């Protein structure tokens with residue numbers, strides 16, 4: 001898990017907090033660089049969810065070439081409508097809702113690591 005990073009909007013100051021999966025496994029706690037608010041990712045369950053989420057996003061990106069040529073067929077009344085996967089993918093938000101220390105938090109995943 002070297003590609004990509006997570007980003008969450010700080011609940012207190014709205015600053016974007018970036019971290020990688022490596023940060024999570026090594027530290028377990030991510031701090032906001034602006035206000036110092038700490039986000040605990042100590043729970044194994046949370047880390048597992050984030051890892052699955054990142055893997056899913058990376059897999060989707062890697063499969064884009066094939067997905068571009070396939071679709072989902074839906075029957076609407078008497079007609080069959082084919083929706084290309086590409087359209088579905090653009091609608092897929094790479095955001096995960098997590099409950100962190102009792103507060104709702106949106107974590108998004110970026111494939112390209114942000115340059116520091």
Ligand SMILES: [Zn+2]
Pocket residue numbers: 010011012013014015032033034035036037
């Ligand atoms: Zn903050």
